[in-house]
Amino acid sequence: MDIIRLILLALKAIGRNKFRMFLTMLGIIIGVGSVITMLAIGQGSKQSIQKEIGKMGSNMLMINRGSFRQGAARGGAGSAQSLTLDDVEAIRNQCKLVKEVSPTVSSGGQVIAGANNWNTQIHGVDIGYFEIRELTIQSGEKFTFRDIVSAAKVCILGKTVVENLFPDGEDPVGKNIRFKNIPFKVIGVLASKGQTSFGQDQDDIVIAPYTTVQKRIQGGTRINFIYASTYNEKDADAAKAEIEEVLRAQHRLGEFDENDFSIGSQQELLSAISSTSRLLTILLASIAGISLLVGGIGIMNIMYVSVTERTREIGLRMAVGARGIDIMMQFLIEAIIISVTGGLVGLALGLVSSFAVGQILKWPTLVTFNSIILSSMVCALTGIFFGWYPAIKASKLDPIEALRYE
Amino acid sequence: MVQAIIKIDHVCREFTVGSETVRALKGVDITINPGEFVTIMGTSGSGKSTLLNILGCLDRPTSGEYYLDGTAVSSMNRNQLAVMRNRKIGFVFQSYNLLPRTTALENVELPLFYNPEISNDERRRRAEVALDMVGLKERRFHKPNQLSGGQQQRVAIARALVNNPVVLLADEATGNLDTRTSYEIMALFQDLNKKGRTIVFVTHEADIAMFSSRSIRLRDGKIISDRIIEKPVSATEALAGLPKDNDI
Numbered sequence: 001m002d003i004i005r006l007i008l009l010a011l012k013a014i015g016r017n018k019f020r021m022f023l024t025m026l027g028i029i030i031g032v033g034s035v036i037t038m039l040a041i042g043q044g045s046k047q048s049i050q051k052e053i054g055k056m057g058s059n060m061l062m063i064n065r066g067s068f069r070q071g072a073a074r075g076g077a078g079s080a081q082s083l084t085l086d087d088v089e090a091i092r093n094q095c096k097l098v099k100e101v102s103p104t105v106s107s108g109g110q111v112i113a114g115a116n117n118w119n120t121q122i123h124g125v126d127i128g129y130f131e132i133r134e135l136t137i138q139s140g141e142k143f144t145f146r147d148i149v150s151a152a153k154v155c156i157l158g159k160t161v162v163e164n165l166f167p168d169g170e171d172p173v174g175k176n177i178r179f180k181n182i183p184f185k186v187i188g189v190l191a192s193k194g195q196t197s198f199g200q201d202q203d204d205i206v207i208a209p210y211t212t213v214q215k216r217i218q219g220g221t222r223i224n225f226i227y228a229s230t231y232n233e234k235d236a237d238a239a240k241a242e243i244e245e246v247l248r249a250q251h252r253l254g255e256f257d258e259n260d261f262s263i264g265s266q267q268e269l270l271s272a273i274s275s276t277s278r279l280l281t282i283l284l285a286s287i288a289g290i291s292l293l294v295g296g297i298g299i300m301n302i303m304y305v306s307v308t309e310r311t312r313e314i315g316l317r318m319a320v321g322a323r324g325i326d327i328m329m330q331f332l333i334e335a336i337i338i339s340v341t342g343g344l345v346g347l348a349l350g351l352v353s354s355f356a357v358g359q360i361l362k363w364p365t366l367v368t369f370n371s372i373i374l375s376s377m378v379c380a381l382t383g384i385f386f387g388w389y390p391a392i393k394a395s396k397l398d399p400i401e402a403l404r405y406e
Numbered sequence: 407m408v409q410a411i412i413k414i415d416h417v418c419r420e421f422t423v424g425s426e427t428v429r430a431l432k433g434v435d436i437t438i439n440p441g442e443f444v445t446i447m448g449t450s451g452s453g454k455s456t457l458l459n460i461l462g463c464l465d466r467p468t469s470g471e472y473y474l475d476g477t478a479v480s481s482m483n484r485n486q487l488a489v490m491r492n493r494k495i496g497f498v499f500q501s502y503n504l505l506p507r508t509t510a511l512e513n514v515e516l517p518l519f520y521n522p523e524i525s526n527d528e529r530r531r532r533a534e535v536a537l538d539m540v541g542l543k544e545r546r547f548h549k550p551n552q553l554s555g556g557q558q559q560r561v562a563i564a565r566a567l568v569n570n571p572v573v574l575l576a577d578e579a580t581g582n583l584d585t586r587t588s589y590e591i592m593a594l595f596q597d598l599n600k601k602g603r604t605i606v607f608v609t610h611e612a613d614i615a616m617f618s619s620r621s622i623r624l625r626d627g628k629i630i631s632d633r634i635i636e637k638p639v640s641a642t643e644a645l646a647g648l649p650k651d652n653d654i
Contacts (some may be wrong), residue, residue: 002522
């Protein structure tokens with residue numbers, strides 16, 4: 001008996017019991033729909049976190065000062081005054097994998113423009129900083145090498161600062177602001193970067209040449225951080241090792257001395273967060289998977305009842321010439337049709353609800369090809385797995401007994 | 407010599423119920439030739455159902471030989487028996503056994519679904535011819551619950567005829583019907599028999615036997631009589647002779 005006849009027979013049998021078959025399918029529909037939706041939510045949040053981190057500059061390395069140590073007493077990270085401009089130069093000259101490097105010198109306080117003022121951070125940076133942090137200028141221009149050398153009193157404002165100092169919407173470029181009584185000329189405005197995934201406003205900054213901040217605001221030559229970027233995201237780990245080597249030599253650390261600095265990369269953060277969101281995805285998918293399993297048991301239950309209920313029909317089919325395998329295939333194909341149809345409807349439901357979650361709850365969702373393949377496979381397997389036992393049972397019936405069954 | 411449609415030699419059938427062995431058939435010999443209309447009579451427990459199951463290839467004898475249309479059936483396996491039933495036998499049951507919520511035509515088509523040599527068009531055509539033979543061509547799209555008992559049995563007969571079997575096996579085929587309707591069904595069987603169809607009809611009703619051409623009586627697993635009926639009663643005439651008030 002060929003497969004097309006079997007499918008035809010199974011479809012006729014399903015057609016005779018439409019409502020019950022729909023209820024059976026419902027379990028699979030909900031199961032597959034929730035698997036797709038949950039995977040979409042998991043994948044979506046993973047992707048959006050990765051994008052957020054990418055925005056901060058995914059090939060960025062951040063070098064922090066180490067802890068201050070005196071005898072056995074240790075200060076916190078960044079308490080030692082270990083980073084110098086010489087270190088910056090050493091990294092710039094000796095590290096081949098590093099593309100750009102910039103010191104940062106930060107200072108907090110009130111910025112004043114006319115009658116408005118705002119408490120923010122001023123970051124003194126080198127020219128490379130813009131590329132490392134992937135900052136772009138929306139209007140005006142960046143400061144130049146000459147500004148760095150001359151410690152020019154120029155600055156670039158983040159969007160939040162602009163909104164607070166120039167609430168009437170006037171163009172800040174060309175205006176003067178004051179920070180700790182020192183006038184700065186605004187030469188540019190940064191394009192908005194929004195918040196980080198940790199809720200930190202990346203637009204609430206003022207950027208100036210590091211020389212200006214060092215000489216005119218802080219006095220001295222201390223720097224807070226060194227930022228560096230690599231040519232390639234993949235080089236981050238190698239570049240980190242390279243910088244470590246250069247800085248250890250620079251700081252004259254012996255073989256057994258601890259680093260008096262620390263290097264963090266976005267890659268580390270990325271992988272930590274990725275593994276968290278992967279866990280979330282697995283958790284969501286396994287909850288949804290359980291509902292798919294329950295749906296599968298529903299199929300088995302109905303097929304089992306159906307075999308018992310249709311015992312006479314099976315007896316008749318055998319009497320008119322159906323072999324055991326014909327009966328088995330019929331029930332198996334019925335189960336597969338139910339689960340595959342349920343799976344397709346569930347897939348549609350999953351796509352719609354993923355879209356709805358994205359639109360209504362503003363939750364990032366992403367339906368991947370893999371999740372579609374995964375749930376379709378699970379679906380077909382569910383049909384075969386849970387249809388198998390009832391189908392075998394049907395095929396082993398004795399036609400005489402089956403015909404006599406009341 | 408004409409080849410016998412059915413030839414059974416010393417057929418025995420034993421069942422083991424618990425620790426006891428029940429001998430349902432104790433050495434039965436029957437030869438049925440083409441064109442015969444045989445009734446097998448017997449009370450409950452006489453072994454007539456067991457015999458019918460064996461004749462219908464639903465069961466195998468414990469010992470003895472069975473040749474159906476010249477083929478030895480006794481040693482066949484389940485699948486081979488299924489093919490024999492599909493090609494050689496037409497069953498008519500007491501309780502019709504039609505598939506519910508399925509049209510008469512689709513019910514009649516059913517046996518041909520299990521014959522891969524028959525195309526979809528051929529299946530449909532043959533089912534229509536079979537329904538026409540039992541006079542239900544007009545009702546081919548009716549479902550069993552839209553048909554009377556007599557009509558349902560006619561659909562079942564059409565289903566038994568659709569594979570053009572060598573023998574039609576009826577198991578108490580009039581058992582669920584009133585007298586008038588059962589005479590109508592018997593008239594149909596007689597008509598089919600006249601056209602050359604071989605029929606084996608199992609019943610416990612004595613008046614059904616008089617419509618056949620040969621009557622075999624079973625008791626306790628053995629044949630106690632096997633006689634040719636010279637002048638079978640015409641069911642059509644018997645129908646005309648029924649008093650009007652018998653009509654329900």
